[in-house]
Amino acid sequence: MIIGTGIDLVDIPRFERTMARTxxxxxxLFAESERSLRLPSLAARYAAKEALIKALxxxxxxxxxxxxxxxxxSGRPHFVLSGSTAAVVEERGISTVHLTLTHDAGLAAAxxxxxxxxx
Numbered sequence: 001m002i003i004g005t006g007i008d009l010v011d012i013p014r015f016e017r018t019m020a021r022t023x024x025x026x027x028x029l030f031a032e033s034e035r036s037l038r039l040p041s042l043a044a045r046y047a048a049k050e051a052l053i054k055a056l057x058x059x060x061x062x063x064x065x066x067x068x069x070x071x072x073x074s075g076r077p078h079f080v081l082s083g084s085t086a087a088v089v090e091e092r093g094i095s096t097v098h099l100t101l102t103h104d105a106g107l108a109a110a111x112x113x114x115x116x117x118x119x
Contacts, residue, residue, distance in 0.1 A: 006054030008047040031068035043108035051112040061088040
């Protein structure tokens with residue numbers, strides 16, 4: 001059963017300007033393993049985190065650095081959740097979170113589907 005969906009779109013040049021203007025955002029928004037990625041990939045991960053928050057129906061108990069986007073050997077992205085963020089997902093009955101990312105032509109996008117067992 002689908003519990004929630006979320007989508008987000010990021011303008012990569014605008015994201016790059018924001019990151020240059022406020023360098024501390026890198027530590028506030030991204031897990032340590034994500035921080036060395038190129039800006040288009042960071043923008044896509046930012047979009048994924050925003051899309052997850054939308055799929056959850058809000059950000060209560062969610063912390064940016066507890067949402068990590070990793071890749072399987074095939075390149076398929078997936079969430080690695082920890083701390084209170086993982087607890088929020090579990091409390092909402094979500095057992096699987098599907099994620100897709102893209103970045104091209106100055107834009108990055110993410111789509112999330114949160115799935116749980118039928119009631």
